[in-house]
Amino acid sequence: MSHCRVCSSPLQEFFDFGEQPLSAAFTEPGDRREQFRFRLAVGACPDCSMVQLMEDVPRSRAVHEGYPYHSSQSRVMRAHFEETARGFLARELTGDDPFMVEIGCNDGVTLATVAGAGVRQLAFEPSGQGGTRVHRAFFDAVSAREVRESEGPADVVYAANTVCDVPDVAELFAGADALLAPDGVLVFEDPYFGEIIERTSFDQIYDEHVFFFTAHSVRAMAERFGFELVGVERLPVHGGQIRYTLARAGRRRPAGAVAELLAEEVASGLLEAATRERFAAAVGAIREDLPALLRKLAEEGHRVVAYGATAKSSTVTNFCGLGPELVPFICDSTPAKHGKLAPGSGIPVRPSAAFSDPYPEYALLFAWNHAEEIMAKEEEFRARGGKWILYVPEVRVV
Numbered sequence: 001m002s003h004c005r006v007c008s009s010p011l012q013e014f015f016d017f018g019e020q021p022l023s024a025a026f027t028e029p030g031d032r033r034e035q036f037r038f039r040l041a042v043g044a045c046p047d048c049s050m051v052q053l054m055e056d057v058p059r060s061r062a063v064h065e066g067y068p069y070h071s072s073q074s075r076v077m078r079a080h081f082e083e084t085a086r087g088f089l090a091r092e093l094t095g096d097d098p099f100m101v102e103i104g105c106n107d108g109v110t111l112a113t114v115a116g117a118g119v120r121q122l123a124f125e126p127s128g129q130g131g132t133r134v135h136r137a138f139f140d141a142v143s144a145r146e147v148r149e150s151e152g153p154a155d156v157v158y159a160a161n162t163v164c165d166v167p168d169v170a171e172l173f174a175g176a177d178a179l180l181a182p183d184g185v186l187v188f189e190d191p192y193f194g195e196i197i198e199r200t201s202f203d204q205i206y207d208e209h210v211f212f213f214t215a216h217s218v219r220a221m222a223e224r225f226g227f228e229l230v231g232v233e234r235l236p237v238h239g240g241q242i243r244y245t246l247a248r249a250g251r252r253r254p255a256g257a258v259a260e261l262l263a264e265e266v267a268s269g270l271l272e273a274a275t276r277e278r279f280a281a282a283v284g285a286i287r288e289d290l291p292a293l294l295r296k297l298a299e300e301g302h303r304v305v306a307y308g309a310t311a312k313s314s315t316v317t318n319f320c321g322l323g324p325e326l327v328p329f330i331c332d333s334t335p336a337k338h339g340k341l342a343p344g345s346g347i348p349v350r351p352s353a354a355f356s357d358p359y360p361e362y363a364l365l366f367a368w369n370h371a372e373e374i375m376a377k378e379e380e381f382r383a384r385g386g387k388w389i390l391y392v393p394e395v396r397v398v
Contacts, residue, residue, distance in 0.1 A: 004045035005052060005167055005210070006221050011043035013054055014276040015202075015283065017319045021344035022057065023206045023311035026337055035344060040315070042205055042212070048220035049271050051193050051212040053205075056167055076373050078109055080237050081160070085113035092156050092185060093119050101147070101154045101179060103139045103172075104162040108132065122151060140168075144175035153181035161238070164190040164211045173225035177248075186227065186246040193217075194270050195240025200282045200393040202319075203312035203366075204239065213242065215261040216271060222246045230254045232261050239369040239392075282393070287320050289395035294326040294364070303360040304389070306330040307374065308367025309337050309349045316366065316391070317345035324348065327364060331355040356380070362397070364389045 003010055017040040025035055041054040093100055098119050102111055105123035114121045115132045124139040124147075137143040147154075157176050166172050176186045191204050193212040205212070219229040230252045231245030242261075269275045297304055306313070309332035316322065322345055329348040332338070337349045355363070359381050365371060365388050375388065388398050 002054070004048060004050055006050050006169060006217075006224060007045060007048045009045050009047040011052070011054060012046055012273070013041055013043040014273070015205075015280045016041040017202075017205065017315060020207065020318050021314065023208060023314040023343060025343040026309075026340035026349065027343070027346075029339070029341060029348070031341075037344070038207065040205065040207065044273075044276060045217075048217060048224070049214060050217040050221065051214070053207075053210050056210075057207045074370060074373060076370065077237060080235070081109040082113045084158075084160075085110045085117075088156055088158070088187075089114065089117050089119065093117075095155065097152075098155045099151060099153070100156040100158065103157065103159040105134070106160070110158065110160070120151070122147065139175050140171045141174035141178050144179040148179050153184060154179050155181055155184050157184065157186045159188040161190060163188040164213065165208050167210045169211075169221060170225065173222075173227065176246075177226065180248070182248065183251050184247075185230075185252075187243065189235055189241050189243040191238060192234075192240050192242040194265065194268070197270060197275060197279050198393070199239060200279065200286065201239050201368075202279075202283045202286070203315045203392070206311050206315045208311060213244070214265055214270060215242070215244075215258065216265055218244050218246075219258075219262070223249070228252070228254065229258055232257050237369070286391050286395055290316075290320050290391050291322060291326065293389065293395055293397075294322065297362055298326060302362055304328075304362040304364060305355065305360045306347070306364040306366055307355065307378075308332060308365065308370075309334070309342055310366050312369075313366035314343045314345075317342060317347060322347070329354065330366070359384050359386055361385070362387050362389055364391075368392050 019037040020040040021035045021037050038057055039055055043054050044051045088100060100114050100121045102123045105111055105125050111121045111123055111132055123134045124137060125134050126136055126138055135147060157180055190213055193214050196204050196212060215232055222229050226249055227246040228249045229244060230247045233243040235241040235243055265271060294304060306327045309330045324347050327347050329350045330342060331352050331354050332349050333352045338351050340349050342349060363386060367374060368390055390396055390398060
């Protein structure tokens with residue numbers, strides 16, 4: 001993929017993470033089959049400013065069964081999505097017989113709150129899981145028209161951590177146009193490229209995340225498909241996200257926060273190549289510092305394990321060359337991962353109970369975006385002298 005998925009302009013590559021496995025391709029011990037790998041590189045469009053992966057992963061290679069992260073497992077994320085639903089109920093779902101649609105509903109926390117208020121709702125979820133009412137289909141122009149014919153127009157089409165995973169944005173906007181009421185809104189929240197730059201959170205870049213949005217790139221994308229960016233809201237979850245609100249062009253007055261964020265992006269140099277070059281240099285330093293720290297601790301006889309077999313951890317372990325010799329195992333709460341080997345690195349994944357049996361001296365926190373919640377949960381680890389290893393925005397021990 002050498003051209004922008006939004007406007008077709010030639011992309012300017014700015015970082016290459018090398019050959020990477022699929023982030024959900026956990027394997028069985030003893031499986032000697034060679035894992036599929038692809039070149040994980042990221043570039044920026046000089047015309048619409050959209051930051052995106054340089055290459056698509058073939059659909060035939062995708063790990064469809066996956067190892068889903070469930071929002072309800074996190075107290076913080078459950079509260080976040082419940083509050084999101086209450087906001088829609090107060091501001092958008094106020095007319096006669098309102099209707100809300102979610103694209104990719106995870107385990108249905110948002111829509112359950114909407115349904116609890118007596119408001120019609122529906123999830124587009126090919127897996128058929130989650131939500132109180134589920135349409136088992138991908139969201140596109142055809143499926144959106146089907147729902148429009150059976151349910152009527154939607155007041156809100158919402159997606160969390162989903163739009164950034166959709167390479168065919170033209171089809172997504174065609175679906176939104178087909179399903180939304182004239183004054184309806186398309187609302188989505190995804191990792192913010194500005195936070196990725198500021199935090200050097202390079203592990204947000206992996207096979208499933210195709211786009212890395214800014215207000216400028218979302219505005220350009222929206223305008224290309226007949227929509228307008230009318231709202232932005234900073235969110236503290238998942239390492240820093242933005243919630244974007246889009247409406248059909250001319251139907252709503254953009255909030256002042258839109259102009260403020262656009263100006264901030266210009267003032268900070270977020271759209272400039274020099275900023276991306278500094279990011280690349282900082283990522284390179286982490287690649288050197290993290291293995292060096294782990295080797296030093298191993299040589300000193302210290303025990304180190306990892307916490308959270310996340311999609312992000314696949315980028316870190318494979319880019320930094322981490323394997324079982326430096327990280328004996330990863331603790332994770334997802335039963336489907338237990339007993340498997342992490343993609344590419346071959347690091348074993350064990351249940352969360354293994355973390356305290358016995359406690360290690362150091363814990364490498366892959367799930368750093370949930371650091372506050374995890375550290376509060378694992379107070380006993382700290383009380384026994386345990387220390388956390390973090391690598392965002394730089395390698396350090398806390």
